[in-house]
Amino acid sequence: MKSYGIGVDIGGTTVKIGVFESDGTLVKTWEIPTRTEDEGSHILGDIALSVKEKLKEEEISLEEVKGIGMGVPGPVTEEGLVLKCVNLGWGVFHAAKVMSDLVGLPVKVGNDANVAALGEMWQGGGKGCDSLVLLTLGTGVGAGIVLNQRILTGCSGAAGEVGHMHVNLTETESCSCGNKGCLEQYTSATGVVRLMKRYFASHQEADSLVDRNKAFSAKDVFDAAREGDKAALCVVEEFGEYLGNALAALACVVNPEAFVIGGGMAAAGDILMDIVEKNYRNYAFHAVKDAKVLRATLGNMAGIYGGAKMALSE
Amino acid sequence: MKSYGIGVDIGGTTVKIGVFESDGTLVKTWEIPTRTEDEGSHILGDIALSVKEKLKEEEISLEEVKGIGMGVPGPVTEEGLVLKCVNLGWGVFHAAKVMSDLVGLPVKVGNDANVAALGEMWQGGGKGCDSLVLLTLGTGVGAGIVLNQRILTGCSGAAGEVGHMHVNLTETESCSCGNKGCLEQYTSATGVVRLMKRYFASHQEADSLVDRNKAFSAKDVFDAAREGDKAALCVVEEFGEYLGNALAALACVVNPEAFVIGGGMAAAGDILMDIVEKNYRNYAFHAVKDAKVLRATLGNMAGIYGGAKMALSE
Numbered sequence: 214m215k216s217y218g219i220g221v222d223i224g225g226t227t228v229k230i231g232v233f234e235s236d237g238t239l240v241k242t243w244e245i246p247t248r249t250e251d252e253g254s255h256i257l258g259d260i261a262l263s264v265k266e267k268l269k270e271e272e273i274s275l276e277e278v279k280g281i282g283m284g285v286p287g288p289v290t291e292e293g294l295v296l297k298c299v300n301l302g303w304g305v306f307h308a309a310k311v312m313s314d315l316v317g318l319p320v321k322v323g324n325d326a327n328v329a330a331l332g333e334m335w336q337g338g339g340k341g342c343d344s345l346v347l348l349t350l351g352t353g354v355g356a357g358i359v360l361n362q363r364i365l366t367g368c369s370g371a372a373g374e375v376g377h378m379h380v381n382l383t384e385t386e387s388c389s390c391g392n393k394g395c396l397e398q399y400t401s402a403t404g405v406v407r408l409m410k411r412y413f414a415s416h417q418e419a420d421s422l423v424d425r426n427k428a429f430s431a432k433d434v435f436d437a438a439r440e441g442d443k444a445a446l447c448v449v450e451e452f453g454e455y456l457g458n459a460l461a462a463l464a465c466v467v468n469p470e471a472f473v474i475g476g477g478m479a480a481a482g483d484i485l486m487d488i489v490e491k492n493y494r495n496y497a498f499h500a501v502k503d504a505k506v507l508r509a510t511l512g513n514m515a516g517i518y519g520g521a522k523m524a525l526s527e
Numbered sequence: 528m529k530s531y532g533i534g535v536d537i538g539g540t541t542v543k544i545g546v547f548e549s550d551g552t553l554v555k556t557w558e559i560p561t562r563t564e565d566e567g568s569h570i571l572g573d574i575a576l577s578v579k580e581k582l583k584e585e586e587i588s589l590e591e592v593k594g595i596g597m598g599v600p601g602p603v604t605e606e607g608l609v610l611k612c613v614n615l616g617w618g619v620f621h622a623a624k625v626m627s628d629l630v631g632l633p634v635k636v637g638n639d640a641n642v643a644a645l646g647e648m649w650q651g652g653g654k655g656c657d658s659l660v661l662l663t664l665g666t667g668v669g670a671g672i673v674l675n676q677r678i679l680t681g682c683s684g685a686a687g688e689v690g691h692m693h694v695n696l697t698e699t700e701s702c703s704c705g706n707k708g709c710l711e712q713y714t715s716a717t718g719v720v721r722l723m724k725r726y727f728a729s730h731q732e733a734d735s736l737v738d739r740n741k742a743f744s745a746k747d748v749f750d751a752a753r754e755g756d757k758a759a760l761c762v763v764e765e766f767g768e769y770l771g772n773a774l775a776a777l778a779c780v781v782n783p784e785a786f787v788i789g790g791g792m793a794a795a796g797d798i799l800m801d802i803v804e805k806n807y808r809n810y811a812f813h814a815v816k817d818a819k820v821l822r823a824t825l826g827n828m829a830g831i832y833g834g835a836k837m838a839l840s841e
Contacts, residue, residue, distance in 0.1 A: 288814065291675065344682050358780070360679065361605065367782020368658050369814065377812035378776045382768065390812060454696065462692045466672070466780045468681020498691035498704060500602065500683065 214277055219318075220332070220520025221260055221283040222325060222513075223247060225300035228260055231517035232271065235279070235525050237336045241271055242517060253302035261315035280319035281312065282523030284328030284516045288370030293322045296370055321523045325516055327364040327373060330357025332519030333473050337511040342470040346463055347509065348375070348456075349476035353389075354397040354404075358467060362526075365467070376401070380459060399455040402431035402478050408448045409434050419444045435481035449488055457492020464493075464501035475509025528591055533632075534646070534834025535574055535597040536639060536827075537561060539614035542574055545831035546585065549593070549839050551650045555585055556831060567616035575629035594633035595626065596837030598642030598830045602684030607636045610684055635837045639830055641678040641687060644671025646833030647787050651825040656784040660777055661823065662689070662770075663790035667703075668711040668718075672781060676840075679781070689777065690715070694769055713769040716792050719745035722762045733758045749795035763802055771806020778807075778815035789823025 215234060222229040224247060231242040245263050248255040260283075268278065285308065287298035293309040313320040323331075330339075330347035339345040343362055349355040354376030358365040365372045376397035377390050384394035386407075398404050406429065413425045421444035422437035423429050437445035460472050474489060490506040497504070511518055529548060536543040538561060545556040559577050562569040582592065599622065601612035607623040627634040637645075644653075644661035653659040657676055663669040668690030672679040679686045690711035691704050698708035700721075712718050720743065727739045735758035736751035737743050751759035774786050788803060804820040811818070825832055 365674070365781065367815075368784040369782060369817075371778075371812070371814040372780065372782040374779045374782070374812055374814060378779045379772055379810045379812075380776075382772065392810065392812065395812075458693055458696065462694075462776060463780060464685075465688045465692045466686065466777060467679065468683060468686040468688070470682040496693045496706065498685070498688055498693075498706065498709075500685040500688060501681075503683075 217273055217278045218521035218524035219278060219281045220517035221281060222516030223285050229517050231521060233521035249302045257312050257315055264316060275317060278318055280524035282520035283322045284325035284520055285322060286325050289322055289324050290370050291366045323364055326355040327357035328519035329515035330359045331364055331522050332511055332515040333509050334359050335522040336518050337515055338473045338507040338509045339471050344469040345471040345473050346469050347473045347475060350400060350478035351476040352402055354401045378459060380455060396459050400452055405431035405434050405452055408451055412444055412448050431478055435484060439484050453488030453492045456489050458496045460493045461496035464504050465498050468501055469504060471505035471507050473507045473509050479508060531587055531592045532835035532838035533592060533595040534831035535595060536830030537599050543831050545835060547835035563616045570615060571626050571629055578630060589631060592632055594838035596834035597636045598639035598834055599636060600639050603636055603638050604684050605680045637678055640669040641671035642833035643829035644673045645678055645836050646825055646829035647823050648673050649836040650832050651829060652787045652821040652823045653785050658783040659785040659787050660783050661787045661789060664792035665790040666716055668715045692773060694773055710773050714766055716745035719748050719766055722765055723748050726758055726762050745792055749798060753798050767802030767806045770803050772810045774807045775810035778818050779812050782815055783818060785819035785821050787821045787823050793823060
C-alpha cells in the first residue's frame with residue numbers, strides 16, 4: 214500500500230492543495246478559491262470537500278493518506294492553535310482539530326512561512342539539510358526556521374519574524390509595524406524602491422537607467438544594476454549589506470546549515486545572490502561563516518510541499 | 528529508591544561538581560582543580576574518581592544515579608561531540624563516551640553557556656519557563672538558548688554565539704574575533720569600559736565620578752551612573768540601547784518566553800535591568816514585546832544545575 218501526504222497552503226485569495234507520495238513525488242495539485250466571507254467559516258469545509266473529491270478521482274483511499282499538513286497566514290502555536298489570521302477572517306481556534314473532524318484524517322497546522330521552509334528543506338533548495346532559514350523577499354520579508362528537521366515555532370508562534378528585526382538605530386521613517394529601522398524597510402521589494410528614492414533624493418544630479426520621474430520597481434533597480442548602472446549598484450550594495458548582516462546575526466543565534474533565499478525578489482538571480490553571500494561572509498562570525506547561501510527552488514509550491522512533509526512526519 | 532543527577536561544569540581552572548535530587552534539591556557540591564597539562568587528558572579521569580569517592584561518602588549507589596551532565600567551554604554538537612576546548616587543551620573527541628566508560632553511567636555533554644541556560648530554567652531566574660535565552664555579561668558576552676526545554680545547539684555547536692552578532696555597521700575598532708561591530712564590543716564589561724573611554728575622548732571637559740586618569744571597571748561606570756553621574760549615565764544608556772536592541776532581534780528569531788540576564792555585570796542590579804528592559808520594549812516587534820526580562824539567580828552554580836537537569840531528562 215502506498216502512503217500519501219496532503220499539503221494545503223491557505224492564502225487570502227486561493228488555497229493550494231497537493232497530494233504527494235511519501236518520497237516527495239507530486240501526484241496532483243490544484244487550487245480552490247478562499248472564501249473569506251462569514252469570518253472565513255467556509256474555508257476548511259471547502260478544503261475538506263475538495264480533498265475528498267480529488268482523492269476519489271485519483272482512486273486513493275483515506276486509509277492510504279497519512280494526513281494533511283496546512284500552512285496558514287498567521288501565528289500558530291507549537292500545539293497547532295491558530296492565534297489569528299486577519300486575511301482569512303479567522304480569530305483564535307484549533308484549526309487542526311476542526312479540519313481533522315471534517316475530513317477524518319490527522320491534521321497538522323503551521324504558519325505558512327515556516328511550512329514553506331520545511332518544503333524547501335524536503336524537496337527544494339535546501340534538500341539534504343537538517344536545519345535552514347528560508348528568507349522570502351517579496352513585498353515584505355518573511356522567514357521560516359527549521360532546526361533538526363522541525364519547524365521553530367516560538368512561545369507565541371512568532372519565531373522567524375525576521376522582517377522586523379531592528380537593524381538600524383538611526384532610521385527616521387516608520388515600518389508598517391510602527392517601529393523604525395526594521396530589516397523589511399531595506400530588503401523587501403518596497404524597501405529597495407525606498408532605498409533607490411533615497412539615493413535619488415541625495416544625488417539630485419545622478420544619471421541612472423532607473424527613471425526617477427516614473428514609478429519603478431525593485432526589479433527595475435536590479436535590472437539596471439545588472440547593466441552596470443552606478444546608482445542602482447549603490448542601492449543593491451546597500452540592500453546586500455543589510456541582508457548579509459542580518460543573516461550573520463541569524464547565524465550567531467540559530468547556527469543553521471543553510472540560508473535559502475526565495476520570494477519574488479529572488480528572481481533577480483545571481484546579482485542578488487552574489488551580493489547577499491559576499492556580505493554574509495564578510496560579517497559572519499568565524500564559527501558560522503561556512504553556512505550555505507542557496508536559492509529557493511519551489512516558488513509558491515513550497516507551502517504544499519512543506520504541508521505534505523508535516524503530514525508525513527511523526 | 529531516590530533518583531539523582533550529577534552536574535559537572537568544567538572550567539579552565541576548576542571543575543564544579545554537584546549531586547542533585549530529581550526535584551532540584553542540591554545534595555552536595557564541591558570543586559576539583561582542572562589539570563590542563565598533557566592536552567587535558569587527566570581531566571575526565573580526575574572527575575570520574577572524585578565523583579565515585581563522593582558518592583561513596585554520601586552512601587549513594589551508582590544505581591541511584593540517572594546520569595551525569597557536563598558543560599564544557601567550547602562548541603559541542605547535538606550528538607555530544609566536543610569540537611574543541613582551547614582552555615582545556617582538548618581537540619575533537621567524544622567526551623560523553625569517554626566519561627561514560629570511566630564512570631559507568633550515562634553521560635551527556637553540552638556547551639557550558641547552553642548548559643547554564645538550562646540550569647537557570649530548571650531552578651533559577653527562568654524557573655517555570657519552557658523557552659529562554661540566558662545572556663551572560665562578563666568579560667565577554669555569552670549566551671545559551673533553550674527552546675521547549677531543550678538546548679539549541681546549532682549545526683556546528685555555535686548556536687547562541689550572540690556576543691558576536693554584528694550590531695554596528697560603522698564600528699572602526701576590532702573585536703577579539705576579528706570582526707568590527709560585535710555586540711560584545713558594547714555590552715561586555717570590557718565593552719562598557721571602552722564606551723566610557725570613548726565618551727571621555729569625545730567630551731574632553733566632561734566632569735565625572737569615574738576618574739579618567741586611572742584604570743576603571745564597568746562596575747565603576749554603573750556605580751557612578753547610580754549616583755546620577757551624567758557621563759556614566761550616557762554610557763549606560765548606550766549600553767542599554769545596544770543590548771535591548773539585540774534582545775529585540777533575538778526575540779524576532781526564536782520568540783522565547785523570557786530573557787535571563789546573568790554574569791558578573793548583572794551585579795549592577797536594577798539600573799542595568801531597567802535600562803535593558805526599557806530598550807527591549809522600545810525596539811521589540813509587537814508580537815514579541817511581552818517576553819519577560821529576568822535576572823539570573825544561580826550565579827556560577829548555573830552550570831552544575833543545568834548539567835544535572837540534562838542528566839535527569841530523557
